[in-house]
Amino acid sequence: MSSPDRLRAIVVDDEELARHGLREMLAAHPDIEVVAECANGFEAVKAVSEIAPDLLFLDIQMPKLDGFEVLELLNPGPAVIFVTAYDEYAMRAFEVHAADYLLKPVSAARLAAAIDQARGRIGKTPPPAVELAAAARPPTEYLERLVVRDGTHVHIIPIAKLDYAEAQDDYVALHSGGKQFLKQQTISSLESALDPARFVRIHRSYLVNLDRVVKIEPYTKDSRVVVLADGAQLPVSRAGYTRLQALLEGKA
Amino acid sequence: MHPLLARRERLGIYLLVWLAIGFLLHLLLVAASHAGWIETLALVAPLCLIYAFVCLAAWYPVTGTPVDSLRELPRAMLTHLAAAFLVSGIWTLLGAGLAYLLAQIPSFAGFFTRFRAQGPVLFGVGVLLYLLSVLLHYALLAYEVSRQAEKREDEARVLARDAELKALKAQVNPHFLFNSLNSISALTSVDPSKAREMCILLAEFLRTTLGLGEKAAIPLEEELSLIRSFLAVEKVRYGARLCVQEAVAPECLSLFVPPLLLQPLVENAVAHGIANLLDGGTIRVEARLEDEVLLIVVANSFDPESVRKRRNGLGLANVRKRLEMRYAGAGSLRVHPGSDTFEVEIALPAERGAA
Numbered sequence: 378m379s380s381p382d383r384l385r386a387i388v389v390d391d392e393e394l395a396r397h398g399l400r401e402m403l404a405a406h407p408d409i410e411v412v413a414e415c416a417n418g419f420e421a422v423k424a425v426s427e428i429a430p431d432l433l434f435l436d437i438q439m440p441k442l443d444g445f446e447v448l449e450l451l452n453p454g455p456a457v458i459f460v461t462a463y464d465e466y467a468m469r470a471f472e473v474h475a476a477d478y479l480l481k482p483v484s485a486a487r488l489a490a491a492i493d494q495a496r497g498r499i500g501k502t503p504p505p506a507v508e509l510a511a512a513a514r515p516p517t518e519y520l521e522r523l524v525v526r527d528g529t530h531v532h533i534i535p536i537a538k539l540d541y542a543e544a545q546d547d548y549v550a551l552h553s554g555g556k557q558f559l560k561q562q563t564i565s566s567l568e569s570a571l572d573p574a575r576f577v578r579i580h581r582s583y584l585v586n587l588d589r590v591v592k593i594e595p596y597t598k599d600s601r602v603v604v605l606a607d608g609a610q611l612p613v614s615r616a617g618y619t620r621l622q623a624l625l626e627g628k629a
Numbered sequence: 630m631h632p633l634l635a636r637r638e639r640l641g642i643y644l645l646v647w648l649a650i651g652f653l654l655h656l657l658l659v660a661a662s663h664a665g666w667i668e669t670l671a672l673v674a675p676l677c678l679i680y681a682f683v684c685l686a687a688w689y690p691v692t693g694t695p696v697d698s699l700r701e702l703p704r705a706m707l708t709h710l711a712a713a714f715l716v717s718g719i720w721t722l723l724g725a726g727l728a729y730l731l732a733q734i735p736s737f738a739g740f741f742t743r744f745r746a747q748g749p750v751l752f753g754v755g756v757l758l759y760l761l762s763v764l765l766h767y768a769l770l771a772y773e774v775s776r777q778a779e780k781r782e783d784e785a786r787v788l789a790r791d792a793e794l795k796a797l798k799a800q801v802n803p804h805f806l807f808n809s810l811n812s813i814s815a816l817t818s819v820d821p822s823k824a825r826e827m828c829i830l831l832a833e834f835l836r837t838t839l840g841l842g843e844k845a846a847i848p849l850e851e852e853l854s855l856i857r858s859f860l861a862v863e864k865v866r867y868g869a870r871l872c873v874q875e876a877v878a879p880e881c882l883s884l885f886v887p888p889l890l891l892q893p894l895v896e897n898a899v900a901h902g903i904a905n906l907l908d909g910g911t912i913r914v915e916a917r918l919e920d921e922v923l924l925i926v927v928a929n930s931f932d933p934e935s936v937r938k939r940r941n942g943l944g945l946a947n948v949r950k951r952l953e954m955r956y957a958g959a960g961s962l963r964v965h966p967g968s969d970t971f972e973v974e975i976a977l978p979a980e981r982g983a984a
Binding site: 391392393394395397398399401416417438440441462463464480481482483533535 | 807808813814815818866868905907
């Protein structure tokens, strides 16, 4: 048998009836204690950092922050069981990344199986949030906004407001309107989530918003820099220059 | 393919007609030449059989010179007249040859001389028969053309219906369906009578949706009642987060609109408006009549910070396409995105009867 401890769980769903239904089904599991209910992603992020539960039942479609964004902001966080009505891409992503999930309406047997599986995952590395979210996005869609957590505060950065991103070890520094936000993600995975017609990888460590580029200047004998609207200068590699040129010519 | 050779029963009727023609020709020749009726039969029977099939060949010059306007008539007439003279000439010569051979049989001696005087009669009959056959083939051609047009029209109708059905299927959103079932599942213990009520609302909505697909147009009143049952289901899910306002001028209720035109708009209003708002919002449905134009507005509150997913463009594009197909330039769909209200306005010609 799994650990004798009771698991402390939070139920996150924007529909009161759905929360109620799940809570009622969980009453049949004496080893699960529902310690909080949240009606949206903001509440969920806050509750998780305050309560530090073992398990999170997470709806995907919610106002403000969706389930994937919540997961991104809780790294590392509790074990997560996604709950969704119907989303073919999300279901495929769960299968690929072996995430636990339940389909609405939830059956008692599936719920028990998911809890058992989640129990085995507690304390282990959670599924890679960013990759899971990327896999759940329809193939023709790009990210429209980025979410970053700063303590309990959540910043939402619309893509149009992102000036450039800079790789810093396991993080990317997102530069937006003179401010800088750190996000745990590789620059390559960020690059693949953004519209390639709007964002160019000008350098191993830099991804730039094409709308912000004012000019390209020579720097040394065979290297260049781009100058952004706010005066910032970023290095351009040779391969980056080729990509930049191709995009600018395509636009002209 | 030749229309007479293609079907055995048609060929049978055609040959029966030729039997009658042969009989008349036989009478004519016997009366005109005082030849014996047996020797004349021996000549007329093979000649008619051959000519019956020769006349079938008129189909090819007929399909080659279709007469679609009066201007083409003289050329076609000349073509067919020339063909008639040529074919009949050869036929008459063939007849003469046959008569000559028959005359070698002792009992038919002198038949060739008796026949020769009737050469011009045979020639004239040949020309006439060929021209009649040309007319017959023009009639057949016209029939074939109209039948094919009818078939094409039928096919187009089937295609249009298929497209419509596909569109309807896509419109019953699985997300809506599963979420509603989830609400029912939760309600069964909290409030069983409410659960039953929701089952009935959902069934009503689905049944109406399926029934409407058959119709080309329905009174606005019916579409509004469909929307009401849809929103009643959503209201159970969203509770106080979903408010609905309706402002419909009474003279609009009896006007006809394509079925399920507004339902996808209202569905979008819930999924992309209300569902993204922490405290919910309002959906407003308006209809009024202005200068014989039916104006319908579906508006919803939305969160300006929420991401506009590309998927919601699909419902709008679908509605726009249906308006285009049905009203050509006379119907339109306009989108007015405000700072916190999203408004879709549809304009249609006022239709007072089901078309």
